[in-house]
Amino acid sequence: MSATIRDVASAAGVSPSTVSRALAGSELVLPATRERVRRAAERLGYHPNRAARGLITGRTNNLGLIVPDLANPFFPGVVKGVQARAHESDLAVFVADTDENVSAEARLARSLAKQVDGLILCSTRLSEEELRSLTADIALVLMNRQVPGISSISVDNAGGMRQAVSHLAALGHRRVGYVAGPANSWSSSQRLRGLRSAAAEANVELIEFGNFAPHFGSGVAAADLALAAEVTAVMAYNDVVALGVLSRLSARGVAVPDQLSVVGCDDIALSAMCNPSLTTIGLPQEHAGHAAVDLLITLFDESRRDDPIDSELDTHLTVRASTGPAPST
Amino acid sequence: MSATIRDVASAAGVSPSTVSRALAGSELVLPATRERVRRAAERLGYHPNRAARGLITGRTNNLGLIVPDLANPFFPGVVKGVQARAHESDLAVFVADTDENVSAEARLARSLAKQVDGLILCSTRLSEEELRSLTADIALVLMNRQVPGISSISVDNAGGMRQAVSHLAALGHRRVGYVAGPANSWSSSQRLRGLRSAAAEANVELIEFGNFAPHFGSGVAAADLALAAEVTAVMAYNDVVALGVLSRLSARGVAVPDQLSVVGCDDIALSAMCNPSLTTIGLPQEHAGHAAVDLLITLFDESRRDDPIDSELDTHLTVRASTGPAPST
């Protein structure tokens, strides 16, 4: 149906190899010939069959992106970033959502690995073993996770936590609750570590709740715990959870931030849109996506895979309406 | 690097074609042989190269999904649905986000068309002409858009509008504002039509604002218009816009729903999470995704493409905290 390289060749009166060279911009072809070929290709609406090319070059020009849950607005942000950058490099992107299911993730990763040049795994929960076995087969970039020997893009979780704690401390909060994320999540444990040390330094008492799944309902449940624990501020593993906290507090008639301050993490677009708007630790979602693609592209050069790069992006606290001075008791 | 069919063939002591047949589950191969082949394949970790297979079968087992903006939570819902169903049928999904940009959409559609068996275009703004030229090349399913001759999945926009208007009328609202979506959007015009006829029937006066881009900021701006127009309820083109309305009303100290009721459309997860929660017309996002994949799969059978199917899904009003009785004047 679609025109093949041979059609173009005969239309231009040259051989298929010349067409291939001309279209690849090879110097070895006469400018006049190249132009003739280009025009023939144009006229026939010819576009090389990527699968056929991949068969011989060993490159698909596709990349895979696996995320835990597109329903958490953090991930669409990443997807947008990955995509935008990938398309610039003429790479198409397979996207897969694991529904937070580890075995689904393993299956998807294995199956995608066969049809892409590289894979970006977002907040993966796969075991280090599995990850290492994947790297043997394919270029791999981890996002929000670090594993020795595998390249990654992560964010400065600890720094973000530190900023949030300083903010709360400055507002006079001395007793702060934390709604922890999933126990087996790398970012969750990173955040917890950063938080503990920041709290200790700032002389803030930290009350931990959880672990919780990274869902709205978790925040709803955690809000009651926070209230019972008589903290003056609550930090949550992520914005979706923080939104749950906010919702429950409102339902229970607790004024935010007058009675209780709330801090989220991720800075999803929604944080600015809800009421009260949410103070949150901003992670550069799209930028992280860009960075992941850039990193992946360097890994296409197999020789560079031996020396993994772990790159860490900055986080910034964005203060909004959900935090205020600690209530005087 | 990866094992090929020949490796399996020699390991199992048969020819490549037998391996191909055995793995395809052909009846023409001795059960014993099949088992031997299966085990050899297993042992070598063999998985057929899909690109090579596609080259000969003419099927890629990939499908493409193009959405306007993943930052609008409606679309991730669709993506999840599409993906889930596609994976069941062993199809991988390319996802592309056009950033609401028509020329980007055309480019992406053309470029994806070459590496997939079918394309799902979500809320596309492409011209009918372009769409028809695409259908010539590839199986196409439209979502939230109907074009004669092309299969589509859409929702009962008019029915949803009718439910919302009845709801408001029952609450005593007689003067209702509508924040219209983009002028060139099919669903926007559908919703407007449905709304007008429902309002007329229910004897509700309709004040139209817009057109507006489907963004949060549009709602912010429209809220002021609604206030100036002295309506008692505002309906918005979609939830993201409605959230903007809510936000601005809160900033201006207008109580929802006591002074003004607000209704959105889409039922994105956020609608239930914000404060006050949003009454909205629910569209079945994931279900629509499933339906689109199912429809696309029937179109893989080329003979069925002559007789396009337009399937319409139901919508349901979900009443939440943002609507209440009309204030007595």
Place this chain on the structure above:
DNA sequence: ATGAAAGCGCTAACAT
């Protein structure tokens, strides 16, 4: 500077 030939990994006739 260009063409001819080989081959990527696979499946589908066509043998046997």
Place this chain on the structure above:
DNA sequence: ATGTTAGCGCTTTCAT
């Protein structure tokens, strides 16, 4: 029931 052959569309030696 299995093997042999050819060829999908392309790139890449190797010739010339």
